[in-house]
Amino acid sequence: MKIMEDVSVVSQEKVAFQTHLLRLSAGRISREARLGQFLMVQVRDGTDPLLRRPFSFHRIDAEQGVVEILYRVVGRGTWWLSQCDSGARLRIIGPLGNGFQLPQCGPAPVVAVAGGIGIAPMMQLLEKLAQWLAPSGKTREIHLFYGARTAEEFIPGKAFDTLGITVHWSTDDGSRGHEGFVTRLLEDTMRREKIKPCVVYSCGPLAMQYHVARWALENGVPSQLSLESLMACGLGACLGCALPAVNPAAPQEEHYLHVCKDGPVFKAEMIQWHKIQTHPATPPIFLFS
Numbered sequence: 001m002k003i004m005e006d007v008s009v010v011s012q013e014k015v016a017f018q019t020h021l022l023r024l025s026a027g028r029i030s031r032e033a034r035l036g037q038f039l040m041v042q043v044r045d046g047t048d049p050l051l052r053r054p055f056s057f058h059r060i061d062a063e064q065g066v067v068e069i070l071y072r073v074v075g076r077g078t079w080w081l082s083q084c085d086s087g088a089r090l091r092i093i094g095p096l097g098n099g100f101q102l103p104q105c106g107p108a109p110v111v112a113v114a115g116g117i118g119i120a121p122m123m124q125l126l127e128k129l130a131q132w133l134a135p136s137g138k139t140r141e142i143h144l145f146y147g148a149r150t151a152e153e154f155i156p157g158k159a160f161d162t163l164g165i166t167v168h169w170s171t172d173d174g175s176r177g178h179e180g181f182v183t184r185l186l187e188d189t190m191r192r193e194k195i196k197p198c199v200v201y202s203c204g205p206l207a208m209q210y211h212v213a214r215w216a217l218e219n220g221v222p223s224q225l226s227l228e229s230l231m232a233c234g235l236g237a238c239l240g241c242a243l244p245a246v247n248p249a250a251p252q253e254e255h256y257l258h259v260c261k262d263g264p265v266f267k268a269e270m271i272q273w274h275k276i277q278t279h280p281a282t283p284p285i286f287l288f289s
């Protein structure tokens, strides 16, 4: 059920480079939302910016009636959002999209890959997975591969310490952990330690997702990839968030899935990855961030 709700800002804090954590008092939406779904935020009254902006649920607390968004300031809309103080009013629509499924396999190992702000929908999922594996004593078999351009983009590491999971850090500039792409670290680690995960969850730039998808398909690992695209409505009306997809019934035909209503979580085999990088729905940030 999609709900339009006028909500107030509980708090806003800067947690990393250009990265803010926003807590919203959103009683109705918090009761309906699931991990991996998203919401559309009207960041400001009036027509500038005109379009609502999509954000994943970072944390859903139905008991407190609070939802959290973890976001990076990249442009006009997110800049306005970063200016909201406690008590500010915002109009949001959610929950939208399909969300993550907890593993049907297992009980472990489980792999999660987060690129930059792609950590946003992952944290509460990791907490749920850790709770799921706690009775078997296997929380260390949850492997998070967390990559960023540089160390100051990471959200604080203490968030992971209490979970007891294994975190593999990587940065493009080598300022923390592996120097280079997080997907290379993923591939090398899985090969070296002979790990065959029962599922891989992933969220991050599309170029990263392409490599995660390739690795998952080559190794027969079931995947749940949270993909982004430019979004005008978020409601399935404008068709602007189309991604080239595989039509299992007619593989030769052109077929599209829409991130806002068919996703944002897709299996690797659902997407035509070779077409995606030149597709107009792909924002440049996917390729270069």
Ligand SMILES: Cc1cc2nc3c(=O)[nH]c(=O)nc-3n(C[C@H](O)[C@H](O)[C@H](O)COP(=O)(O)OP(=O)(O)OC[C@H]3O[C@@H](n4cnc5c(N)ncnc54)[C@H](O)[C@@H]3O)c2cc1C
Pocket (backbone or CB within 6 Å): 038, 049, 053, 054, 055, 056, 057, 069, 070, 071, 072, 073, 074, 075, 076, 077, 078, 079, 117, 120, 121, 227, 228, 229, 230, 231, 259, 264, 283, 284, 285, 286
């Ligand atoms: C389902 C979904 C969930 C998302 N979850 C989060 C989240 O949890 N945290 C977060 O920080 N961001 C998230 N995003 C991306 C976020 O919506 C954009 O960063 C935001 O809309 C940019 O708005 P802006 O006005 O600040 O930037 P603009 O001025 O509109 O654009 C600035 C730059 O950001 C790029 N951009 C704009 N829209 C998107 C988009 N939808 N996806 C990727 N790049 C975009 C533009 O191409 C441009 O390079 C999500 C996007 C989708 C589709």
Ligand code: FES
Pocket (backbone or CB within 6 Å): 230, 231, 232, 233, 234, 235, 236, 237, 238, 239, 240, 241, 242, 258, 259, 260, 261
């Ligand atoms: S954003 Fe309009 S249809 Fe998906």
